[in-house]
Amino acid sequence: LSASLRGGMVYSQNTPSCRRSATTHLLSSSSDEIENQALESLRSLVDFHEGSWNGRATSFSVTADVAAGIVQRRVSSDYVTDVKLGMIDGEREYAMTETLQWDGKIVSRSSPLLSCNMDVDSVDASYSLDSSMMNLPADIIGTDKLIGFGVEHCLAASDNKRVRCFALYGVDQSLARIVLCDETRNVALDSTPSNSDSAPKSNREGDGDGAVTAQDLFEINQDIDRIVDKISGQISSESDSFTPNSSAASDNDKSSPPTDRLEQLQQALSQTSSNEQEDGLGLVQHNMNLLELSSGIWLGDTMVRDMADLPLSPFDAGKGFSGKATPKPKVKGDESFAAWDVGVQKVACRFQWDFGDTVQQVNDFGRGMGAETAKTYPRGISGTIYVNEGLSRRIPVDQRMVYIDYDNGDYVGFLLGSNYVQVPRFVSFNPAAMKETKPFFTEFSVYQSNKSNQDSAAKDISSEVCCSKIMRLYNSEGDLKQGCTSFYTLNQMDI
Numbered sequence: 401l402s403a404s405l406r407g408g409m410v411y412s413q414n415t416p417s418c419r420r421s422a423t424t425h426l427l428s429s430s431s432d433e434i435e436n437q438a439l440e441s442l443r444s445l446v447d448f449h450e451g452s453w454n455g456r457a458t459s460f461s462v463t464a465d466v467a468a469g470i471v472q473r474r475v476s477s478d479y480v481t482d483v484k485l486g487m488i489d490g491e492r493e494y495a496m497t498e499t500l501q502w503d504g505k506i507v508s509r510s511s512p513l514l515s516c517n518m519d520v521d522s523v524d525a526s527y528s529l530d531s532s533m534m535n536l537p538a539d540i541i542g543t544d545k546l547i548g549f550g551v552e553h554c555l556a557a558s559d560n561k562r563v564r565c566f567a568l569y570g571v572d573q574s575l576a577r578i579v580l581c582d583e584t585r586n587v588a589l590d591s592t593p594s595n596s597d598s599a600p601k602s603n604r605e606g607d608g609d610g611a612v613t614a615q616d617l618f619e620i621n622q623d624i625d626r627i628v629d630k631i632s633g634q635i636s637s638e639s640d641s642f643t644p645n646s647s648a649a650s651d652n653d654k655s656s657p658p659t660d661r662l663e664q665l666q667q668a669l670s671q672t673s674s675n676e677q678e679d680g681l682g683l684v685q686h687n688m689n690l691l692e693l694s695s696g697i698w699l700g701d702t703m704v705r706d707m708a709d710l711p712l713s714p715f716d717a718g719k720g721f722s723g724k725a726t727p728k729p730k731v732k733g734d735e736s737f738a739a740w741d742v743g744v745q746k747v748a749c750r751f752q753w754d755f756g757d758t759v760q761q762v763n764d765f766g767r768g769m770g771a772e773t774a775k776t777y778p779r780g781i782s783g784t785i786y787v788n789e790g791l792s793r794r795i796p797v798d799q800r801m802v803y804i805d806y807d808n809g810d811y812v813g814f815l816l817g818s819n820y821v822q823v824p825r826f827v828s829f830n831p832a833a834m835k836e837t838k839p840f841f842t843e844f845s846v847y848q849s850n851k852s853n854q855d856s857a858a859k860d861i862s863s864e865v866c867c868s869k870i871m872r873l874y875n876s877e878g879d880l881k882q883g884c885t886s887f888y889t890l891n892q893m894d895i
Contacts, residue, residue: 438738441520442485445496448525448556449483455583458799459542462575462812462825466805469787470814474542477502481583488512494737500537509535511552514737519705519872519883526885528553528844528872534568541579546571549827553844553870557685560585565844567823575825578814685818686849686865687797689790692890693815694753698867700888702747705740706771707882712839712875740883743770747886757785759804774873774882776839781806783813790815820845827878839881843871865890 457476462469479502488495488510495512511518516529534550541547548571554564566579745768752760760782765773787803789795802815806822813822823842849865866889873882 434736434739437522437740437742438736440522441738442494444522444525445520445527446485449496449527449554449562450485451483452586453481453483453562453583454586455479455481455581457540457542457579457581458816459540459577459579460801460814461543461577462803464574466784466786466809470801470803472542476540476542479540480586500540502537502539505537505539507535507537517880518737519740519880520738521703521705521870521885523703524556524885526555526868526870528842528870528883530872530880534566536566536568536579540581541566541568541577543577545576547576548573551823551842551872553842553872555844555846555868555870557846557848557868558683560587563685563819563846565819565821567821567842569827573827575812575823578821578823580816580819580821682850683848683866684850686847687800687817688815688820688847689800690751690753690759690785690788690802690815691790692865694751694759696750696890696892698749698888699891700747700749700867700886702745702765702773702884702886704743704745704768704771704773705883706743706774707739707880708741708771710875710879710881712774712776712881741771743768743772745769745772747773747888749888759783759785761806771882773884774839777841777871777873777882778807781811783807783811818847820847839873839875841871841873843869845869 456478459472459474459476460470461472463471479500481501482499484497485494486497487493493512493514495510496518497508497510499506499508511529511531513529516531518527518529520527528551530549530551532549534547534552536547536550538544547568549569551567552564553567554562556562561582561584564579564581564583566577566581567575568577568579570576746766748764748766750762752762760780762780763778765779783804783806785802785804787801789800790802792800798817800817802813804813804815805811806813809825811822812825814820821844824840827840846868847865848868866887869884869886869888871882871884871886872880873884875881
């Protein structure tokens with residue numbers, strides 16, 4: 401973080417997330433603008449990610465032999481992860497701390513925002529980061545292989561849902577594992593008051609021995625009855641007709657033990673929260689296949705966060721008569737969190753599939769304002785399809801996979817259910833081989849559609865399908881040069 405943020409800046413968890421337009425930072429950032437960007441990013445991370453999440457991970461691997469396809473598919477046990485943001489003990493730097501719990505086990509990991517090159521979209525709180533020796537439990541990622549480097553992408557799919565992707569590389573710098581995590585916010589747990597606030601008054605004030613009397617149980621039972629009846633809609637108005645059967649049923653319900661009524665209350669609360677979640681934007685994850693992916697043009701906008709002082713390569717031609725660039729030397733302590741220049745740019749993406757084993761991804765960038773997508777991001781990349789389960793009937797729709805080998809083995813692409821991943825097969829940060837090292841990128845996408853269109857018996861080919869994508873672009877030294885988040889809608893071709 402910058403010096404002012406490292407000095408112990410205090411921010412409230414209840415502070416509303418900032419939703420200012422990115423056009424306020426479209427010019428090169430000053431120190432004040434950098435601090436504002438850092439504040440916006442921190443607030444969005446706290447507002448959205450802090451809390452408890454329930455999730456399940458799907459993981460798989462690929463080998464150097466592309467013909468072997470996808471191997472070691474695993475689905476983890478259900479887990480709970482608690483996320484908190486705060487300062488690291490003994491250090492003056494903010495970090496995102498995650499505590500994973502599953503099958504009676506617990507593991508905690510911490511990701512410093514600055515050291516992990518965190519990129520944050522302050523509008524929807526999507527983020528990405530990288531880390532060496534990423535501490536992830538083998539039961540979750542599906543392998544006990546030593547991980548030397550990892551990239552994490554996280555996309556906010558709705559108000560109470562997020563999807564994460566881990567691209568994990570071994571000590572030999574080859575792709576070891578892909579992990580996809582679907583996580584839903586534990587709304588009931590996050591809304592529960594703290595123990596100190598919910599404790600009985602006699603216990604908080606030290607009056608009495610804290611014993612619960614029969615009168616207390618009777619009053620608690622009455623309170624639970626009223627709450628359950630109100631939420632489940634069992635309370636009828638005075639004008640409603642009275643029937644003996646309904647009265648008997650109501651009496652039977654209220655004569656049930658308090659534990660049964662508590663279960664009814666929990667079910668009613670869960671139904672209410674799920675209905676509120678579905679009512680949001682009406683978007684649900686959309687299972688994608690190659691046929692639909694290549695059925696039109698994806699049009700959208702991309703938000704670019706560029707590290708202006710960081711060159712893509714020390715050998716890039718500079719301005720002036722010499723044609724040589726003089727890279728700015730790195731000084732420890734000079735780095736600042738969110739010290740990026742922001743821009744917005746129009747983009748069109750299309751997948752061209754020959755209905756066989758060849759596919760090409762083409763990216764066309766249009767007009768923009770502020771920072772633009774780096775020229776090293778490929779405008780076109782071709783690949784060979786080695787696994788295509790899109791039309792397989794024996795595999796559930798959300799588990800069907802597509803495996804694409806891009807750019808003669810330099811990149812791999814995976815389509816699994818509603819998720820798309822494209823990462824390099826190998827990463828190399830060897831300074832001695834800098835001339836041979838090319839800038840590389842990682843990207844992760846989530847496809848969504850309207851719930852009404854997805855549930856309809858006959859799907860209209862013109863139904864709206866959208867895509868959220870987050871991308872990281874590294875320079876030849878392995879430093880993060882750009883972070884981008886994009887939103888696309890599919891314009892399908894008329895048939």
